[in-house]
Amino acid sequence: MRKKLILLMIVLALSGILHSCAPAGPAEILVGINAEITGAIPMVGAACKNAAEMAAEEINAAGGLEIGGKKYKIKLVIADNENKPESAAAAATKLITQDKVLIHIGANASKNAIPASSVCNELQCPMISPWSTNPNTTLYKPWVFRACFIDSFQAGVNAQFGMEEFNATKGAVLFDIGSDACYYQGFFFKNTWEKLGGKIVAFETFTTGDKDFTAQLTKIKESGAEVLYVPQYYDEVPLIVKQANRLGVTEKIHIIGHDGWESPDLCKLCGADCNGLYFTTHWAVDIAGAKTQAFIKKYKEKYGVDPDSVAGLTYDAMYLFVQAAKNCGKLTGNLAQDRKCIRDGLAAIKDFEGVTGTMTPTEQGDMIKSVHIVKIDCDAGVFRWYKTVQPKTFE
């Protein structure tokens, strides 16, 4: 296997040299897109493909991507991963070894992005997953980055937002102790809240499937908390919020949440009870900011629908690559070297201004980025953008 790989790398390197020596036409850069075109979530694949194509067209229309004084046209190679983990790995292998892409963008759903990231890391090709929030996508994989933030990151931003927005010092958390994702978020919120100088006065839990939260909510009310963080999902949040309203918890306590709340079903299940609550998210179509609004307008004109989070994040992934290529400075034509150069370029990015926010990768390849806060308006059935929070970093 290793021999084959080395052979493969030599072939790749040779073909890279041959390619760059080819005199005819402008030079090209191949960008691999690994997307969920078919399968259960074709909307995700379509948004990813559309946004990548739009970004590539923009760059090419401006004469191409300029690296080290030389202009390159961007050519997309789109591979369908059928929303299956094994196909995602196969698509990544094909893009890297057969199509010889310089960078791999995708996959989106974490179950596909994790196997694809293992392939990219092993074959040493830089990868950006636009949408995968699972920590394992980038964990111990120096070649892998993402355009979104990870789940636990939101908990910290929520602590910061809750404290600043409501001028609060006393925080509370209510979460499902039987779910690892919620558990981490609960603890992460607590840590950040305490680091920021606040006090957690109620740290309450329940078990998966519980419907009665009255004991915990009454306790939280009694604790004098000012902010209550609920890192749960849209199907449980309505029950919690309705019981909280009934018990008068929400008279003095602001309930905030994370992007697990984000679903059209939230308003169907919760109705007016959820009005006025805030949660953090990756994306909203009414984010203020000229760059974001220009992207939304252009995307809507081109495809007839509002861009969703996948579209915004894929668009940012494309421009993260552009920034990485600029940081790299020069392409040698040796594919292995150029991939390394792009990887280092990605790692060197600082305060990149994307349409989904300002971002800087951590050493792990996760993004420290601005987070959007939306306010729920169930009468109109929408989540309105409220503000964008720049996260504080902690040593």
Add this chain to the structure above:
Amino acid sequence: MTYILQQLINAVQLGSIYALIALGYSMVYGVLRFINFAHGDIFMVGAFLSYFAAVLIKRLAGATAIPTALIFVGSMLLAMLGTALITLSIERIAYRPLRRYRLSVVITALGMGVFLEHMTLVIVGPWRISFHPLITETVYKVVGVSISTTQLVIIFVSILLMLILEFIVRQTKQGMAMRAISYDREAVPLMGVNVDHIITLTFAIASCLAAAGGLLYAHAYPIIEPYMGIMVGWKAFISAVVGGIGVIRGAMLGGYILGFVEIAAGAIFPSRMRDLISFVVLMIVLLAKPTGIFGLPLRQKV
């Protein structure tokens, strides 16, 4: 003080619902010496039927404004009727032919529970349905304690239903027959009582209480789904056993005990340990009184 009062109200609300459902387990056990494991799912069917009944009544009413109390009572009665019909067919098809085979009938009961869950899943789909309250909700503030109309309705309707049940069991001939069967099954037919009729009546009453429990539960926790009956069913079963299964007052008491223990365990200890502590307490109760609080000592027949 307000804190304790508030938690007490929470406990009474939860306990009322457990008690209503626990009664179903206890009554059926009383006459048949059999645990109807489908009862939790019958409760779920009751919640769904009250949802559909409310939709039906509102549609029939059309533009004419009818009082909310009427919709509430109407959907409860319709749900009771529907649930009773379903339960009686289950009894006829799955329980009666196997009545003499103790173990097999437990399995058919479990099977009927799964059947009801999946039947509901097929009919309504896996989506969670938001149950719109049939009573307009106002939250009252009494010395710092929040009480909502929903909570009041839950508490009063369940107490009212339990009083009606007490009346049926204590004051009517059928009730007397029920108690007689539970006391000595062999002797009752000799007195000219049709045991099958009494069993049918018991199942009907049990399912009516479950339907009412479903409606009230859907008001307290207004999201209904096909699997909602499993956990509630288990807890109600535990209540019935703790109170002394087969004894009607025991089921009522057991329901409230479980409600209080659950809320108190969450209120006093870190909520992480709630289930742990509440079940330890229930185990201690059973260790002290193995047949439950009101349970009679097992009669050995010689």
